[in-house]
Amino acid sequence: MKNYMPLIATQILNIELYSLFRVKGKDINNHGNQTYYLGYDGLHSTKDEVNTNPELLNKILTGKAEIIYLKDKKKISDDCTICDIAISAVSSRFKLGNLNLLEWRFLYYLIAKNSNKKETQIIDFKEFKFIYHYFCNTLTKEKILLESLVNKGILVDYKKVGNQQIEVKLSNTLLNNIKTTNYTYKIKNISNFKCIASYLFYDYLIYQLKKENFKVIEIDLNEFKKICSINGGSYSIYTNLKKRMINPILNDINNYVDKHKYGLRIFFDTIKQNRKVEKLKFTVIRKEEE
Known part of the structure; x- marks a missing residue:
């Protein structure tokens, strides 16, 4: 049964559904600097929406969360299945270079949409925003993103062809990575x-699993850093590597299966020699979507 608390909340706040909020102040420490949906639009899973968390809903109602964007229903992707597009796993994707989080997200969107390795591609920022809950009201930030990818050799050029639609020309570096x-x-x-x-x-994990649903994977520290596009000299102290990289990765991947009941479950351990961590051990279990 659906939870209709958002409908009540919108009446109290005198706002429409589809609004987005960000927890602010000291509460960021508890929930992260992230955005939350308030409302059913028929497209997002209720598990991704703030209405499933009474504590966060209470923060919205008491002013501890701020409205950052009144979501326009017209900007929602017309294709509800866009989030189901498939990506072919490639274990060497790290070779694309040193990109920030937004750039990697955009890159995966390009790869998912371009399975035929076309040199030019028309992309829709409306779709991109829908998939990643990325909200940018001005073209300025979108231009910064595209310019950065050109400078980093991922794109050759780009031009606007319609409302929130951009034609991008992919570099050989990116085309060779689309497999x-x-x-x-x-x-x-x-x-x-x-x-x-x-x-x-x-x-990397999907590629290593191949068609299996269970596998134990052992990786030495340098190989792990290379896979994750981490400079070899960074995180020379294992405890720093675990805190800054390994734990966030485990949280990201395991949180998804916790919420959706399908995906990858990872159990982590170390292999030591003379009390020094020599290898990382990941036990990976895949639960298929029903």
């Missing part, structure tokens, strides 16, 4: 990841 494999996952499986390394490591 068709038998090991795929849906873009919705990664859309809520908050750590850059989670995207890359998820790719």
Whole structure:
């Protein structure tokens, strides 16, 4: 049964459904600097919406969360199945370079939409925003994103062709990374990841699993860093690596299966020699979507 608390909340606040909020102040420490939906639009899972968390709903009603965007229903993707588009897993995706979180998200969107390796591609920021809950009201930030990808050799050029539609020309670096494999996952499986390394490591895990639903994977520290696009000299102290990289990756991937009851479940351990961590051990279990 649906929870209709958002409908009541919108009447109290005198706002429409589809609004977005961000927890502010000291409460960010508890919930992260992230956005939450208030309302049913028939497209998002209720598990992704703030109405399933009474504590967060209470923060909205008491002013501890701020409205950051009144969502226009016209900006919602016309294609409700866009989040189900598949991505072929490639274990060497880290070779695309040093990108920030937004750039990696955009890159995975491009890859998912361009399975035929077309040199030019028309992309729709409306779809991109819908998939990643990315909300940018001005074209300025979108231009910054595209310019950065051109400068980093991912895109060759871009031009506006319609309302929120951009034609992009992909570089050979990106085209060579778009491969068709038998090991795929849906873009919705990664859309809520908050750590850059989670995207890359998820790719790696899916590729290593292949068609199996269970596997134990052992990786030495340097290999792990390479997969996650971490500079080899960074996190030389294991405790820092675990805190800054390993734990966020585990949280991202395991949180998804906790919410949706399908995806990857990862159990983590270390292999030591003379009390020094030599390898990382990941036990991966895949639960299929019903």
